[in-house]
Structures are given as C-alpha cells and as structure tokens.
Amino acid sequence: MRRSDRLFDIIQRLRTASRPVTAASLAAELEVTPRTVYRDIATLQARRVPIEGAAGIGYVLRQGFDLPPLMFTIDEVEAIAVGARLVQRLRDSKLQDAAEGVLAKVATVLPDRLRSHVVTPPIYISPGMAAEAQGVDIAEIRAAIRDSRKLYIVYADKEGRETDRTIWPIAMAYYVDVTLVGAWCELRADYRNFRVERIVASRILEDRFDQANGRLFAEWSALPKEKPDSLADPADSR
CATH class of the missing domain: 2.30.30 (SH3 type barrels.)
Structure with a gap:
C-alpha cells in the first residue's frame, strides 16, 4: 500500500470510530507496524489534521474535520461510477474489490449533491460471460x-x-x-x-x-x- 493511501485510510478509520483507536489496532488493520502508524499520525498532525491522543491511549479525529471535496464534474463522477462497475464483469476478484474500494473512497469525499451519482447511479452494466480461472490467480x-x-x-x-x-x-x-x-x-x-x-x-x-x-x-x-x-x-x- 502506498503511504498516501495509508494516510487516507487512517483518516477514514478515525472518522468512523466511536471510541479512541490505538496504534496497534490501526497497524493490524493496515498490515504495518505500530511504529509506522506513529510516524503516519505525526505526519498527519504536522499537516494540521486534527488528530488527538497519545501512544498507548488511542487516537481520535476531532469532529467537524473533512477532506476537501474532489473537484469532479457530473460527467466525471458518472464516468467513475460506470468504469468501476464495468470492472465487476471481469473474472478478477482482486480488481473487483479494488473497484469497490475506489467507489467508497470517492463517495466519502464528494459533496452531497454528487454522492448519489456514485453510490446509486441510474446505470445498468450487463454481467460478463468469461469463464473463471481455476488453475491460476x-x-x-x-x-x-x-x-x-x-x-x-x-x-x-x-x-x-x-x-x-x-x-x-x-x-x-x-x-x-x-x-x-x-x-x-x-x-x-x-x-x-x-x-x-x-x-x-x-x-x-x-x-x-x-x-x-x-x-x-x-x-x-x-x-x-x-x-x-x-x-x-x-x-x-x-
């Protein structure tokens, strides 16, 4: 996982947490060491992301913080929705999971007026017909x-x-x-x-x-x- 993706994921996990999240818990979810999480938290705090807490106690994200919305046009948003769903017709489970992750991340940072065009777009993608691989991943x-x-x-x-x-x-x-x-x-x-x-x-x-x-x-x-x-x-x- 790239570090930029990991920093984004830390923010997302803290945003949805109902109680302080420890570095050990974050490290287990992100498959990194607690030391890496400590460094990432320090980096985010240096970038003025309002994360509060301490090692051994846990971290919380101060309420009201949000990432700046992505500047997508409606056509760009629908292109993302269609493209990610087209991946679902492929017989490649890892790409399918990645496409769902893309949609979730984009939906999280979009303004309310655009979010529905990603979450519940008025589109239909026909299923694929390719045979599934059995002897190879x-x-x-x-x-x-x-x-x-x-x-x-x-x-x-x-x-x-x-x-x-x-x-x-x-x-x-x-x-x-x-x-x-x-x-x-x-x-x-x-x-x-x-x-x-x-x-x-x-x-x-x-x-x-x-x-x-x-x-x-x-x-x-x-x-x-x-x-x-x-x-x-x-x-x-x-």
Whole structure:
C-alpha cells in the first residue's frame, strides 16, 4: 500500500470510530507496524489534521474535520461510477474489490449533491460471460507482469492436451467472453495469448525477463486483434 493511501485510510478509520483507536489496532488493520502508524499520525498532525491522543491511549479525529471535496464534474463522477462497475464483469476478484474500494473512497469525499451519482447511479452494466480461472490467480499474473517475472504454466488446448510452458507475461486482455494473458512463449519462441480458464496450473518463477522499455508490449499490441476468437487459440495452433 502506498503511504498516501495509508494516510487516507487512517483518516477514514478515525472518522468512523466511536471510541479512541490505538496504534496497534490501526497497524493490524493496515498490515504495518505500530511504529509506522506513529510516524503516519505525526505526519498527519504536522499537516494540521486534527488528530488527538497519545501512544498507548488511542487516537481520535476531532469532529467537524473533512477532506476537501474532489473537484469532479457530473460527467466525471458518472464516468467513475460506470468504469468501476464495468470492472465487476471481469473474472478478477482482486480488481473487483479494488473497484469497490475506489467507489467508497470517492463517495466519502464528494459533496452531497454528487454522492448519489456514485453510490446509486441510474446505470445498468450487463454481467460478463468469461469463464473463471481455476488453475491460476489472475492477481498473481498481474503482479508477474508488473515485476517482469516469468511464469510457469500447464496449459490445455481446446482438445484437452496439456503442455508445460514458461511464458513472459506482458499484458492482460479482458473481453466480455474471454480473459487472455498476452505473453512471449519460450516453447514456441513467439508471442501467444492464453485463455485463463485453460491454465491448469501455474507458478511464478524467480527468473525475470526484460520488458525492453515497453517494446514487448508494443509488439504484442501490434498483433491482429479484430475479434476475441482470433486471439483465443493461437497457443493451440502448433
């Protein structure tokens, strides 16, 4: 968690608390050490956030304090509401949870006249149809992409034949009816796209690969992507 997010979360927890909150309690919720919480409290107090209390006793946020409202237009607010709810059609539980967290944070700091457009917007988002991944955690794939870590997978083609592969995960491709991992496949020595529901097993490796300053993603992005079916099965073609 970034420190700016953690400072925001401390304010939110103190805002909703009915009694003083100890540093140990905050540390457990935020998965940091009490020492880190003490430093964060001191930082917030230095920024004139009216937090009162002391170590070993607990902290409270003086009533009446509020974060300045975000300056969003109504179209921007509805874009956030639609975008976050579109994430709900993806078969990626960690992203779904993150989207809910975004909506909650935005709703908290919006002026009253705009809050309902985030909490209860008059919109409908159809559910997705992509099959769920069983042999791989999509959040781990995204982490491997961020960290440029190679991924070992057991992959089944449409006939059920399995192959062991080491891939360099480059990107996620989310369609309504299929979720793909765009990667460089060491077995085929070429770019391939892998349907997440056909990954039977997976493991992040210690080995890293070079993203070449975005060249791999650029080359993968340049591949034909006219329709999902053309992307779904090239790993099975040979």
